[in-house]
Amino acid sequence: SGEVSDTPQPQLANGTTVNLFCSGHDFLPDGRLLVAGGHLADSDGVNQAALYDWAANSWTPAAPMNRGRWYPSATTLPDGGVLVLAGSYKEGETIVHNTLPQVWNNGTWAPIAEFPGTGTGGTNGMLELYPRMHVADDGRVFMSGPLARTYLLDTSNGGQWTEVARRAAGERDYCPAVMYDTGKVIYIGGGGGNGTPPTTEAEVIDLSQSRPSWRPTNPMRFPRRQHNATLLPDGTVLVTGGTRGGSGVDPREKGFNDLRPGQPVHIAELWNPTTGAWTELTAEAVDRCYHATAVLLPDATVLSAGGGEYRPFEGRDMANDPEDSHRDAQVFAPPYLFKGARPQITSAPASVGYAETFEVGTPRPDDIGKVSWVRPSSVTHASNMAQRINFLPFRVDDGRLRVTAPDSPNVCPPGHYMLFILSRDGVPSVARMMRVRAPMAPVRLAAEAFALAGAERAADSDVYTRQAEVNAAAKGRRVVVGITGTCPYGIGACWGGAHEALYSLDGVDLVSPIPNAEDATAEVFLRDERLPSVARWVAQFRGIVNGRYVLRGLEVTVEGVLDERDGQLFLAGSGSRPSVEVIPLVAVDKVQWDRAAGAPKPLE
DSSP states (O other): OOOOOOOOOOBOTTSOBOOOTTOEEEEOTTSOEEEEOOOSBTTBOBOOEEEEETTTTEEEEOOOOSSOBSSOEEEEOTTSOEEEEOOEEEETTEEEEOOOOEEEETTEEEEOOOOOTTOOTTOOOOOOSSOEEEEOTTSOEEEEESSSEEEEEEOSTTOEEEEEEEOTTOOOOSOOEEEEETTEEEEEOOOOBTTBOOOOOEEEEETTSSSOOOEEEOOOSSOOBSOEEEEOTTSOEEEEOOBOOSSOSSTTTTTTTOOSTTOBOOEEEEEOTTTOOEEEEEEOSSOOOTTEEEEEOTTSOEEEEEOBOOOOOTTOOOOOOGGGBOOOEEEEOOGGGGSSOOOOOOBOOSEEOTTOEEEEBOSOGGGEEEEEEEOOOOEETTEESSOOEEEOOEEEETTEEEEEOOSOTTTSOSEEEEEEEEETTOOBOOOEEEEEOOOSSOOOOGGGTOOHHHHHHHHHHHHHHHHHHHHHHOOSOEEEEEEEESOTTOTTTSOHHHHHHHHTSTTEEEEOSSOBTTTTEEEEEESSSSOOOHHHHHHHHHHHHTTSEEEEEEEEOOOOOEEEETTEEEEOOBTTBOOEEEOOOOGGGOOSEETTTTEEOOOO
């Protein structure tokens, strides 16, 4: 009907209203939506989880998580539980990343193994906010980004992480990743900033291979950041919105969400997984960038809606610019709706079990060329946490269309799916909503290996414990690194990608798990007492982060004997470093950063 209906505000058990902005969400097997985390302030998430019942239009508070989560990811697992990981919260004035993954199942939370990342010496790496997660065909959960390194997580028996492969195009944030077929993922565009445009590149991986690796597919026609990708019932992927710009209206944005005239991309593109080709489609009338959404509807069209930028620079919280705040929507009809008559579904069961063969009523069963079902979308921040597709085997017996459901929840997590039948010309029907029933025997969860109360206590102090472990294990030279990011929330919130890049620099042994958000700096420790190769570090860092951050400079303390040569001072060399010329420090060399001013802090 096109009508919009308000939902009630979710509340805590004590009646306090919860702000679900910047939360993570996915559907449960019974059709309710689990929403984890939310917004107390920028970078400061709530520990609340809530359940939305679409039939009753009501919210119910769930058990709280270990700590707050702002920008977390939520993924429904083969046993019907939901994996929630990442997100940040504040401890005093310090932004802390929640390093404890948790699985929600039957109303309780169970902790699992922390992300190992690139850490050495017994320390862990850092998850990026809103990691892109997908259930693989062996039941593990695949993290495709935004980090350059990608991983598989086994959530059973306490949890175990395994590194899979590194994406060739490096780190790329605010872009979509889509599992477009069983075990097959495409990662599309993203990155950019600090004067660097986002990329057009797209990469694919097949997790069913013995040694999965990323390989390029054809690039998009337009570079994009803050765009959405929607999986269509024929298996193609529709990309809408985003910006091609790498700068910003305000110089402190550094290209986070470039809305200058001509930078937002209105033309849609369609990717064909069979050929790898992209096709330009008609243009949307409205900018759809930061905070926009795109959702596949049951009639096989796509709802593209919303968008609006909030610029929370310190000392000058700003209301949204009305010009950049879009409360409207458009509905897109993909090309397959113009290829002929649509087939019709006249009957289908309300629910089915795994490997069950069921009948789908349709007037012309012999004209059906493909049967698929697509999980409903749950979209935020260029990430669709729910969508996936199954192409279902079918046959026609005595004029009846018989379809067989997947035989494993690993390839088809339980819950609701939109069933489509497609004609031989590729025209989809209007979907029939069906529920795939959860398996009777649940997968063994981490609760068998962890005591929840003890894990919560560890999580409260974990990141500080790890920081102390890094300081205790550090044997080499300490280096303070100045880092500026595109993220308007500062390096404390948008830290995971910088953490990964710092670990990749020549000679780095350890990276402190907590950056200095006030100064926009981080601490690394070298393997010995030599000095870092500044030019080499800058090039390495740039090659990994794809414009997301800039390495501004380094601050190193060295000791030794001063020599004077022709009026110049030199610090005499040692066995692990050359001699160093000593020159005055000037204002531009200051590593500590004033984010509000967009400039180095003044010299003391």
